[in-house]
Amino acid sequence: MTETGDPLHALLAHLGGGRTAAAAYEALRRRLIAFFRLHVPIQADDLADAALDRLGRRLAEGVLVEDTGGYALGIARYLVREAQAQAIRAARAECDPILQPPDEDAVADAVRHEAVLAALDACLDTAGPAQGRLILDYYGADGGARIALRQRLAAALGISLNALRNRALRVREALEACVRGRLLSG
Numbered sequence: 001m002t003e004t005g006d007p008l009h010a011l012l013a014h015l016g017g018g019r020t021a022a023a024a025y026e027a028l029r030r031r032l033i034a035f036f037r038l039h040v041p042i043q044a045d046d047l048a049d050a051a052l053d054r055l056g057r058r059l060a061e062g063v064l065v066e067d068t069g070g071y072a073l074g075i076a077r078y079l080v081r082e083a084q085a086q087a088i089r090a091a092r093a094e095c096d097p098i099l100q101p102p103d104e105d106a107v108a109d110a111v112r113h114e115a116v117l118a119a120l121d122a123c124l125d126t127a128g129p130a131q132g133r134l135i136l137d138y139y140g141a142d143g144g145a146r147i148a149l150r151q152r153l154a155a156a157l158g159i160s161l162n163a164l165r166n167r168a169l170r171v172r173e174a175l176e177a178c179v180r181g182r183l184l185s186g
Contacts, residue, residue: 007056014059014068028052028069032076038143039080047083051075115183123178131171138168 015021015028032051036044054075058065065071124132134153141149154164 007053007060009056010060011052011056014065024068025052028072031069032072035073035076036080040083043083047076047079051079054079116179119179119182120175122182123175126178127171127175131174135168135171135175138164 012021012025015024029048029052032048033044036047040047051072055065055068055072058071124135127135137153138150150161150164154161157164159167
């Protein structure tokens with residue numbers, strides 16, 4: 001435990017103290033905010049502060065931290081999981097049929113959504129396995145993983161990223177037209 005037991009003081013002392021610690025603290029906070037903006041953008045600032053507070057508490061407890069940025073990122077990952085679990089619990093509580101009477105608009109939206117999904121499945125089948133796999137892979141990730149996935153996909157196909165974008169755009173436009181056609185005829 002530090003002399004004060006204060007998480008902020010423990011963190012600043014760990015970062016070197018003085019002005020360099022303040023600059024390092026702000027740099028670490030900016031990195032955490034950038035990380036959280038990829039995963040839970042609405043809560044990015046609050047979660048960054050929570051991650052720094054937890055890091056400070058661990059340091060105040062006497063935990064030895066060699067890689068401060070890596071340790072903070074590990075805490076950030078746990079906070080993302082906690083935020084996502086909390087959002088799921090809140091959504092389940094909102095959608096709990098025991099707590100909420102059925103909403104006719106929501107039922108109609110669910111029916112429309114199912115119809116769109118059925119039309120999309122049928123259109124993916126008619127597009128063929130290669131086109132379906134391309135579009136599913138192209139839109140299959142979020143954040144930084146999306147870029148890496150698209151780079152791997154372009155390399156596997158032996159084309160440039162721009163050519164991949166154009167190909168995916170054509171497939172998507174064809175799928176959208178197919179889905180609209182099926183929904184209008186069905």
